[in-house]
Amino acid sequence: MWLWIKRAFWTIFALGVLVVSSVGGIWWYYHPTYERVDGVPYGERNGKPLTMDIIRPKNPNGLAVAFMVSGGWKSKPAGETEAWLMAPLLRRGYTIFAICHISQPDSMVPEIIEDVTRGIRTIRYRASEYSIDPNRIGVTGGSAGGHLSLMLATRGKEPHPEPKDDIDRESAAVQAVAIFYPVTDLLNLDGSTEDLGDGGPPKSFVKAFGPDAQDKEKWQQIGRDASPIYFIDQELPPTLIYHGDADTLVPLKQSERFREVAAQYNRDVKIVVHKGGNHGWASMVWDIRAFGAWFDQHLLAQ
Numbered sequence: 001m002w003l004w005i006k007r008a009f010w011t012i013f014a015l016g017v018l019v020v021s022s023v024g025g026i027w028w029y030y031h032p033t034y035e036r037v038d039g040v041p042y043g044e045r046n047g048k049p050l051t052m053d054i055i056r057p058k059n060p061n062g063l064a065v066a067f068m069v070s071g072g073w074k075s076k077p078a079g080e081t082e083a084w085l086m087a088p089l090l091r092r093g094y095t096i097f098a099i100c101h102i103s104q105p106d107s108m109v110p111e112i113i114e115d116v117t118r119g120i121r122t123i124r125y126r127a128s129e130y131s132i133d134p135n136r137i138g139v140t141g142g143s144a145g146g147h148l149s150l151m152l153a154t155r156g157k158e159p160h161p162e163p164k165d166d167i168d169r170e171s172a173a174v175q176a177v178a179i180f181y182p183v184t185d186l187l188n189l190d191g192s193t194e195d196l197g198d199g200g201p202p203k204s205f206v207k208a209f210g211p212d213a214q215d216k217e218k219w220q221q222i223g224r225d226a227s228p229i230y231f232i233d234q235e236l237p238p239t240l241i242y243h244g245d246a247d248t249l250v251p252l253k254q255s256e257r258f259r260e261v262a263a264q265y266n267r268d269v270k271i272v273v274h275k276g277g278n279h280g281w282a283s284m285v286w287d288i289r290a291f292g293a294w295f296d297q298h299l300l301a302q
Contacts, residue, residue, distance in 0.1 A: 030087040030285070033058040039078035042122040042167075043115060045102045050115050051078040052122075053098040054130070055086065061093030063299050064132040066120060066174070068141030068148040073112055073208050074103035088289040089140075092296060095132055097123050104208035109226055113151050120152055120172040121160075136299045138176040140291055143250060143279065146182025146241070150228035150258070153177045153237055176298040177239040178291035181250045181279060182258075185230075186223040190253040229258050236267040238298040242287050244277020 036055045043050040067086060069075045081098035089096060099119035101112045120137065127134035139149040156172035163169045186202070189195035194202035201213045201223065209226070212218040224230050239262070243255045252273065259269040272290070274281055 029091070030084045032087050032090045034083060034090055036083065038081075042099075043118045045107055045111060045115055048102055048106075050102070050118065051100055052119055053078060053081040053096075053100070055081070055083050055090065055096040055098065057090040057093055057095065059093055060095050060131065061300065062131060062133055063094055063136050063138070063295070064123060064127075064130070065089055065094045065096055065138040065140055065295060066123060066152075067096055067098045068116060068139065068145035069098050069100045070112070070116075070141060070145040070148055071143055072104075073109050073144045073205070075100045085285060085288070088292045089295070092292045092300075094138070094292070094295065095130060104205070108210045109205075109208050110210070110222065113148065113155075113226060116148050117152065117156060117172040118167070120156060120174065121167050121170040124170045124172075125167045135175070137174050138178065138295045138299055139174040140178050140288075141182075142180035142284075143182070146179035147184070147228070149174075149177050149179045150182050150184060150239070151226070153239060154228040154231035154233075157235060173235075173237075175237050176295055177237055178294045179239075179241055180284060180287075181243045181247055182228075182241065182255065183250055184228055184254045184258040186227045187220065188257075190251040190257075192251055193248050229261055232258070232261050232265060232267065234265050234267070236262055236265065236269075238268045238270075238294070240270050240272070240291065240294045242272045242274060242284070242290075244274045244279065244281060246276050246278045249279040 034055050034057050036053060038053045039051045040054055041049050041051050069081060078100060086096045099116050101115045124134045139152055141149045152172055152174050156174055160168040194204055196203050199216060200219055201209050206213055209222055213222055241255045243252050245252050255271050259271055262269040
């Protein structure tokens with residue numbers, strides 16, 4: 001009897017040590033050593049400053065990943081970027097530039113696209129100051145952040161139509177993309193819960209696209225200009241997309257059709273389908289490890 005109790009005790013003790021060690025290891029992994037500078041200005045919109053948070057790992061590898069801080073085209077204020085979310089990238093040595101923007105409806109989605117484009121131009125212009133390679137910049141984000149990432153991937157190389165300074169003359173092209181469930185085609189919402197079926201903008205975001213978005217004819221141009229699927233070409237950078245097959249807000253078809261068009265140009269778009277995943281899932285923070293491997297493959301290996 002006492003032998004059985006002793007064995008049970010040591011078994012429970014060993015399991016307890018294992019659990020504590022595992023929890024402690026996970027906590028350690030998601031709390032890497034870094035330095036950060038918050039609220040670094042990169043422009044202004046409607047009299048308000050545009051800022052980014054710069055998070056630099058203990059052992060930087062000289063490469064940058066821009067994080068689009070955006071959900072529903074709403075952004076967090078400077079200093080509220082949660083560094084632990086980017087822990088897998090920081091541990092690989094990537095300097096994170098968390099680009100914030102003025103949230104809709106105070107800023108329209110076309111303006112937001114212009115502003116995050118300015119953010120990438122600023123990173124490239126100041127590359128020597130930040131000790132990063134201006135020719136190897138990755139981009140990441142989820143949902144609206146994924147959409148903005150793909151806008152940079154498809155349209156970032158376009159020159160500024162009316163440059164006002166040297167920053168505007170820089171390219172906003174990115175060299176690798178790793179994102180979650182992006183909107184790729186605003187003109188074809190693929191049965192999204194945001195689709196009224198009338199060919200108009202997403203029903204909860206009509207104001208986000210400006211007053212002209214309610215004009216069906218004008219919306220066709222507005223929606224097309226803000227849809228990355230229409231700007232895929234031979235220069236699309238390697239793109240990794242994680243998307244849930246139960247997502248009703250941004251259906252999986254949005255990513256699948258983006259991949260189909262990219263294939264016509266022989267461009268590399270990889271989709272990882274999260275079975276049963278809706279618009280977000282608990283293990284997303286673990287999936288970012290795969291983003292790090294993707295950036296290593298397409299940025300670090302260059």
